[in-house]
Amino acid sequence: xxxxxxxxxxxxxxxxxxxxxxxxxxxxxxxxxxxxxxxxxxxxxxxxxxxxxxxxxxxxxxxxxxxxxxxxxxxxxxxxxxxxxxxxxxxxxxxxxxxxxxxxxxxxxxxxxxxxxxxxxxxxxxxxxxxxxxxxxxxxxxxxxxxxxxxxxxxxxxxxxxxxxxxxxxxxxxxxxxxxxxxxxxxxxxxxxxxxxxxxxxxxxxxxxxxxxxxxxxxxxxxxxxxxxxxxxxxxxxxxxxxxxxxxxxxxxxxxxxxxxxxxxxxxxxxxxxxxxxxxxxxxxxxxxxxxxxxxxxxxxxxx
Numbered sequence: 499x500x501x502x503x504x505x506x507x508x509x510x511x512x513x514x515x516x517x518x519x520x521x522x523x524x525x526x527x528x529x530x531x532x533x534x535x536x537x538x539x540x541x542x543x544x545x546x547x548x549x550x551x552x553x554x555x556x557x558x559x560x561x562x563x564x565x566x567x568x569x570x571x572x573x574x575x576x577x578x579x580x581x582x583x584x585x586x587x588x589x590x591x592x593x594x595x596x597x598x599x600x601x602x603x604x605x606x607x608x609x610x611x612x613x614x615x616x617x618x619x620x621x622x623x624x625x626x627x628x629x630x631x632x633x634x635x636x637x638x639x640x641x642x643x644x645x646x647x648x649x650x651x652x653x654x655x656x657x658x659x660x661x662x663x664x665x666x667x668x669x670x671x672x673x674x675x676x677x678x679x680x681x682x683x684x685x686x687x688x689x690x691x692x693x694x695x696x697x698x699x700x701x702x703x704x705x706x707x708x709x710x711x712x713x714x715x716x717x718x719x720x721x722x723x724x725x726x727x728x729x730x731x732x733x734x735x736x737x738x739x740x741x742x743x744x745x746x747x748x749x750x751x752x753x754x755x756x757x758x759x760x761x762x763x764x765x766x767x768x769x770x771x772x773x774x775x776x777x778x779x780x781x782x783x784x785x786x787x788x789x790x791x792x793x794x795x796x797x798x799x800x801x802x
Contacts, residue, residue, distance in 0.1 A: 505539040506568050508532055512548055512555050513565045514635045524637050589781035590619035597642040599628045599725050600742055601769055605642065613789045620782045628694040628723065633773070639783050640773040648772045653779075657790040658768035662743045663704065665763065666755040668735040677758050678738075681705045681714045688719035688737035690728050703740045705762040 511521035512532060519529040533550075540547055547561035557565060597605060614622060625638070633641040641648075644661075648654050665678070678684050681703065691700045700721055702713035719737045722728060729746070732739040732755065749755035771787060773779060779787070 502539075502542075505535050505542075507572060508535040509539060509547060509561075510565065510569055510572060511637065512536065513557055513561065513569075514637075516554050516556065518550065518555055588619055589617050589785045591780070591782055592621045592623055593640075593780070593782040593786060594623045594625075594638045595640055595642060595786075596625050596627070596631050596633050596636060596638045598644060598769070599626055600644075600745075601626070601642045609789065609793050613786060616789070617782070617785055620785070628725075630694075639780065640771050640786075642769055642771050645767040645770045648770055651775060652772040653775050654770040654772045655787055655790075656768065657771050657787075657794055659794065660765040661768040662765045663740050663763055664743045664746065664757050665703070665738055665740050665759045666732060666746055666749070666757055667738040668733065668754065669756055671735045671737065672756055672758075677756070679759075681707075681712075681759060681762055684714055684716050684738070687717070689716040690720045690722075690731045690737045690739040691716060691718040692722060692725060692728055695723060701740075705759070706764040707762055 508521065508525065511524050512518060515521045515524065518532045518536075522529045522532045525532070536548055545560045546558050547564060549556045549558055610622065610624075614620065625636075631638075631641070633639075642657065645654065645656075665684075667677075675687060678687060684703070689703075691703075693700050700715070700718050702715050704711065704713045706712075720727075720731055722731075725741075725745075728739045728741060731737070732741070733749070738758075743750075746755055750757055771790060773783065
């Protein structure tokens with residue numbers, strides 16, 4: 499029975515990722531191990547479940563029927579195991595999180611270190627990215643994203659205060675090209691911009707004027723999927739960038755970057771930790787939420 503459960507877990511991972519390698523990455527095993535597990539399951543059942551190619555994996559009709567039946571059952575098994583784990587003296591096990599790329603500004607090393615030090619039986623597995631991810635299908639216990647992109651059927655716990663995006667550039671750039679006085683003036687400036695993936699459109703810079711929200715399509719001198727590259731390039735004077743204020747607070751304090759269009763840059767709800775309503779939060783996840791709440795409370799006291 500344990501071997502069959504392991505094989506079914508592998509099968510579900512392949513079904514959701516459509517790739518043996520991606521399923522192996524999720525499960526922490528090699529693609530070869532995934533392939534062998536699938537082959538053993540198919541041999542026991544006497545049917546083909548997955549059609550494999552060098553680049554992808556596709557469910558057969560029988561595989562589709564098995565996935566539809568098995569996935570809810572495995573969720574029930576995981577919930578039962580989580581419930582049993584609640585009787586343990588201390589939170590334990592692996593906690594898998596998916597965090598938006600910008601979340602690293604408040605999910606600092608000190609926060610994670612203090613959590614791990616307080617809970618030696620918990621193993622954190624954090625994936626950071628900007629792609630839209632189904633945390634359930636991806637096998638994550640929870641996600642950390644901006645509130646505006648979280649599905650309404652999720653339980654959402656605020657873990658940061660309001661955030662603000664600011665337009666910045668170096669004093670040298672401003673001296674040479676001038677400072678935009680209104681967002682429409684950005685059309686005359688070189689801008690360093692971001693998009694979540696190579697096939698996604700560039701981010702339209704968002705502003706507010708007289709209570710009305712609007713966005714501007716800027717001319718991208720440099721376009722990247724890497725938020726850290728935005729910061730490096732704006733520091734080099736390549737152009738203007740729109741960044742979270744907490745990412746550039748030291749640069750602004752030192753005067754190495756200059757803020758602009760501040761009257762048009764308003765605050766908005768920040769990051770939330772979210773997980774499905776139908777899934778009971780494990781002891782490890784509850785402990786992590788408690789740690790983030792303590793961190794948020796301390797940050798608010800410092801600002802106050």
